[in-house]
Amino acid sequence: MYSFTDMKKNPLTIPFLWDRDWFRPDLGPYNVDVMKPGQAAAQKPQSNNAPAQAANPGQQPQALVVPDLRGMAHTDATKQLQALGVDVQKDVKYFKGGPATRAVDTHRIRNQEPKPGTPLEPGMRVSLQVWEAPAVK
Numbered sequence: 001m002y003s004f005t006d007m008k009k010n011p012l013t014i015p016f017l018w019d020r021d022w023f024r025p026d027l028g029p030y031n032v033d034v035m036k037p038g039q040a041a042a043q044k045p046q047s048n049n050a051p052a053q054a055a056n057p058g059q060q061p062q063a064l065v066v067p068d069l070r071g072m073a074h075t076d077a078t079k080q081l082q083a084l085g086v087d088v089q090k091d092v093k094y095f096k097g098g099p100a101t102r103a104v105d106t107h108r109i110r111n112q113e114p115k116p117g118t119p120l121e122p123g124m125r126v127s128l129q130v131w132e133a134p135a136v137k
Contacts, residue, residue, distance in 0.1 A: 068116035097129035
């Protein structure tokens with residue numbers, strides 16, 4: 001049995017790791033049993049598939065903000081927005097950002113609107129400028 005009672009997010013998060021929520025792992029075929037405080041390990045906990053309660057129930061959940069997607073591959077940026085609950089089919093628009101100066105930047109995010117750190121609201125539109133292949137000389 002594992003217990004995670006005092007789990008806190010590392011404030012030194014690395015931007016390229018934002019493509020997933022580290023506090024909501026993909027449990028796949030595993031069954032998660034939620035134990036109530038004070039429940040003995042020998043007791044069979046009531047199984048449910050509801051999300052786990054916050055580590056600090058007295059704290060308000062943090063508001064979601066638009067992440068910094070600049071420099072990310074467009075596929076990774078899309079996945080990150082999806083993980084935040086953005087309807088990428090309806091609310092994300094891609095625009096040509098001009099030819100990349102380096103081949104490695106092709107299909108990466110050049111610019112974004114709204115800017116990183118903007119509070120993310122339901123139905124908010126996100127525009128992403130994507131670098132195109134460099135011009136052939």
